Every structure is written in structure tokens, then in C-alpha cells.
Amino acid sequence: MISAPYLLFLGDAPDGLAAKVAQGIRDWNPDVALGQFRMEGCKADMRLPDMTLDEAIAAGCKTLVIGVANRGGMISPAWIAVLKEALAKGLDIASGLHNLLRDEPELVAAAKEHGRTLHDVRIPSVKYPIASGVRRTGKRCLAVGTDCSVGKMYTSLAMEREMVKRGMKATFRATGQTGILITGNGVPLDAVIADFMAGSVEWLTPDNDADHWDLIEGQGSLFHASYSGVTMALVHGGQPDALILSHEPTRSHMRGLPDYKLPRLEDLRDVALTLARVVNPACEVVGISINTANLHEEAALEYLEATEKRMGLPTVDPFRQGAGRLVDALDAL
Amino acid sequence: MISAPYLLFLGDAPDGLAAKVAQGIRDWNPDVALGQFRMEGCKADMRLPDMTLDEAIAAGCKTLVIGVANRGGMISPAWIAVLKEALAKGLDIASGLHNLLRDEPELVAAAKEHGRTLHDVRIPSVKYPIASGVRRTGKRCLAVGTDCSVGKMYTSLAMEREMVKRGMKATFRATGQTGILITGNGVPLDAVIADFMAGSVEWLTPDNDADHWDLIEGQGSLFHASYSGVTMALVHGGQPDALILSHEPTRSHMRGLPDYKLPRLEDLRDVALTLARVVNPACEVVGISINTANLHEEAALEYLEATEKRMGLPTVDPFRQGAGRLVDALDAL
DSSP states (O other), X not given: OOOSSEEEEEETOSSSGGGHHHXXXXXXXXXXXXXXXXXXXXXXXXXXXXXXXXXXXXXXXOEXXXXXOOGGGOOOHHHHHHHHHHHHHTOEEEEOOSSOGGGOHHHHHHHHHHXXXXXXXXXXXXXXXXXXXXXXXXXXXXXXXXXSSXXXXXXXXXXXXXXXXXXXXXXXXXXXXXXXXXXXXXXXGXXXXXXXXXXXXXXXXXXXXXXXXXXXXXOSOTTOTTTXXXXXXXXXXXXXXXXXXXXXXXXXXXXXXXXXXXXXXXXXXXXXXXXHHHHOTTOEEEEEEEOOTTSOHHHHHHHHHHHHHHXXXXXXXXXXXXXXXXXXXXXXX | OOOSSEEEEEETOSSSGGGHHHHHHHHHOGGGEEEEEEOTTOOOOOSSOBOOHHHHHHHTOOEEEEOOOOGGGOOOHHHHHHHHHHHHHTOEEEEXXXXXXXXXXXXXXXXXXXXXXXXXXXXXXXXXXXXXXXXXXXXXXXEEESXXXXXHHHHHHHHHHHHHHTTOEEEXXXXXXXXXXXXXXXXXXXXXXGGGHHHHHHHHSOOOOTTEEEEEOOOSOTTOTTTHHHHHHHHHHHOOSEEEEEEOTTOXXXXXXXXXXXXXXXXXXXXXXHHHHHHOTTOEEEEEEEOOXXXXXXXXXXXXXXXXXXXXXXXXXXXXXXXXXXXXXXXXX
């Protein structure tokens, strides 16, 4: 658990895209981010108050969150001085970078000296159990995709927001680095040891109130040759009552796999539902989330309408239209 | 790669079952095991020459392989003195126990002092790549089960033996601890980090002659709530041309999951084939391997015949009948 609230560290981000972790926190958990820290040359701006370390601490910040990714996931030498000063002044640090805070001797020494915590959210900090497959109370919804990076996290976050707005009990459950930094906790599933993957998802989504929904962040795809095992562990560890199918309609091949076409939504529906029903025979596919960012408005609406007609399921782009109809479908279960 | 030949260490095994790793090596790679080392009170016997450490070294042994499992996978204090002496005399040590050789300070010190290697085959020693999904030359056969521990390893080893006997090019590819100790190398798949599972299977089964078959050791089951992600990585990393379905017909529930019934062979066939064809559209299910150890001869033969008729596929118990008909089916592809 990462202590809130946060100061978002944007470093010397060359553009807004490099700060997409900060953007995710800003978009989905704005109350947690009190300010931003930008170094000279920083081209990203979250439209939060610029704060010095002292101002952030005075405002109540507990953790400096690295909201920017350098090329190669490095911790830039230019950052080290700032991060050491943050530790000395009493802030924890959280990072989802490939290169770990704990591998930087200067940061380790400073954290130890000042009694602060370094959170490397890319690495599990929990000894997860082997999955038991035992049914749990409460309800769970999982987004499964035709490919990686088609909008599964966005969909689940948008559904959580809509459900909370309606007074429903809902919790987004993060399974990736960005999601963990947005919510302050979760399981970095792609870094979990094979035998414990499904168990880590059970651990993340425990017994709950009968009318509570976990919105589980999806990962990979059952059809992605590199990561399908991770997705499978989500389907069986998550015991979903409801599945949302996620798709990006303009992609010419699977992400990182030039020889592989994306599956049809029908194929995803059939395979995902068959596998989910192994652990939860009542599981249903309740809706479809399409990422139409690469289509013009008219083409997007046409695609959504045609897909809804073809598949017989509520089909929306939550970014253009909100997640209301997907939540209606959950609510109707 | 573990240096051969081996001295099989049986320790103070309370019975033959405790020495099942030694039994696997004795059954499947007998040429590699020159002798056995038994301590006082040992109740297991591989019917190999009993050797002292000096005799084993004189006979050419390079590695002492721990062929026995204590309760809880422990390295017994009673063993430590023998293992230290083995290192001092020039033997490496290989172990598949849960408790690691490298966590025993006395063994680590002795190995360092004498320049010997400690092989903990439960832990990966290779930095595996992310799977690329690129098609490889050569052919691959994977055994997939309705459950864990239904005879997948036995089936693949029996097929390899039959194929080598016929002069076919075939290699058993180990993905578990016992298989690795039998063959001297492989991938301990259940201990691999999630993101690299499928990549480790690609690494294990690289490009090969067009008429060469890899017999890939299966793990878990696509229908096992705890381990299905591991199985999925085998299906997508292995790119199988042929699948063998494995089943144990007397089991009342999935291993370790009292609430779960085993799937039907039809369900396994359909799900496994659908998923395998994502990476290899030409994949076929070629045969069925049934572990009938818990049935009397007559009931076993009846079950095999009925299953063959129902499924329309060669159906054998390789232990009772050999793997010949499964190899015929591969050969006919």
C-alpha cells in the first residue's frame, strides 16, 4: 500500500506521452495528486500546482510518484539528486519503471538513513498463495481483449467511476504497474511466478459483500502468443461473473506479433466464456468495449452500431460515450 | 546442463515412493545412472550397484543427483555431511527439492572451496526471452491433460523411447523438476516469471530438422483453476503440430480442488485445439493416453476401447500397451 497523497514527479519528460503514468493518476484518481514536480526542460504538464519538495510536504504529500518513463525504463542520473532530497525531506518514493529503485545504491542508502520506503510496483512484495478455486462471495467483472493494449484498464476504470457515481459498491483491482500507481495497490501480475499467478488474482479479489463488484484490470489476451498464460490466470483466478470484450478495430496485427491477425470478437467470446465457466458456470459476456480512438466520429459510431447488431450485446466506446450502458448490463445480471 | 553420468543419492528414504525421482531416472535414462548411494536405514533400492563416493568417482560419475524427497522437500541435516564430502571429492550436486542447495551455507561454502556446481533445478538458471510467436522449423507434440498428474510426462517419455527405437528423430523436452533430472536439462516452468513463460517454451524447443519431433512435457491442465496459465503458455509457446489428450478415468475431482469435476475428453479436445490453432493452424489432436493404473486389466481394456470408439482417435495406456499407436499417429501426420 502506497501512502497518499502524492506529488507527481514529471522529471524532464520530453513530451506528454512520456508522462502517461502521471496522466493516468490525474485522470482516474485526481484527489490523490496534490501537485506536480517538474525539472528544467520538462515538456509535460498535468495542470496541477507546480510544487517544490518543501511545498509538497507542507501540503501533506506522503509519496513522490514517478509519473514519467524514460526510454528503456531507466532512472535518469539527473533525477537521483531530486529523489535523494525527497527521501531526506520525508517522502516515500513509488515507481513502476523497469529499472528498480532498489537497484540504485544511493537511493537505498538515503531511504535507509531517513526511514523511508521505496515502492517498486513492478515487483511483487507479497508471497501469494496457490489458487484454491474456492468460490468467493461478491461479484467480479473482467475485461478480456482481442489483443494487448486495447483499452481494458480504461474500460474497467470508467465502469468503476460510473458505478461509484450511481452509489453501487465497486472497486477497480489493478493488475499492472500503471493501475497500481493509480490506486495505490494491486498485483503486478506479469512479474509473478507462474505457479502463483491465479492465486495472486484470488488474493486481490477476496470475499466481499454480495452486491459488491470488483472490476478486475485485464492483461494480455487469450489469443496473444506471448502473454496468454497471464490472461488465463486472470480468467481462472478472477472467477468472473461478467466478462467485457475489448477490441481496437483498426489494428492490422497483434501487438508485437506481425504474423498474427486479431481474432474475431465471436472467437474471443466463445473461448473466454468456455474457460471462465470452468470456475464460474454462471459467467456471462455482458458487453463490448471498443477503442475507436483511431476512427473519425462517424466511422466510430457506425462501427459500434454494426458490432452491437452483429453481436447482440451493448457495444460502446467508454471514452466517447461513457460506460453507462456497460454498467446497466452488469446491474441487470 | 547437468554433467553426466550420475550417482543416485537415495539418502535414508523411508520407502520406494520417496525415491520416485531416482526411479524416473532409472526407468527413463538408465545409462546415465552408474550407481546408487544409500545411507543407513534406506528402504529404497533402484537395483543399481551400491557405491561409495570414491567408487562412484572411480567409475566416472560427475554429479550426485538427489533422487529422494523428504517430507516438505527438506535437505535433511543427516545428508549434509555426505553432500559436503561429495563436493570435496569432486562431484557436482543436482536437486529438485523445494528447499534449495544454495540456501545451505555449508554446501555453498564447500562448493566454492572445491570449485563444484550446485544445480537447483527447481529454479530457472536462464534469462528467458519474451515469446515471439514466430514459426519454427521441426515438429512438436504436446501432451495436454484433463487434470494435473494424469501421466503426461510418462506418455511423452514413452513416445520418445519408441520413436528413437524406430530411428525417428525425437527429443523429450522437460518442463518439470523430475523431467529435468531425467534428461539433464529443461525449463522449470512453474518457477518462471509470468511474462517469460511462453518464451521459455520457445527457447526449449528451437528450430530443428524438418523431420525432428520435440515431445514436450505437459504441465497442469487448461481446466485446472490453479495452474491453467502455465498450461496455456505451453500451448502457445510450444506451437504444437500434434496434441495428445491425457486422462485418468477414476479420479472423482480435480487434483487439489475438491469442488471441481474433471472435464470430458471432448471438452479438452475442443478447447486445446482451438487455442493451439492460434499459433499453429495445422495442429491436430492425434491420440489419447489413458492412465489406467487404478483399473483392473479387463476394465482398463474396456474403457480404452469405448473411448477410442467414442472419440475416433487411437487410445492407449502406454504403460500397459506401449506408445506404438501414438507414434504411428504422429508418423501419419
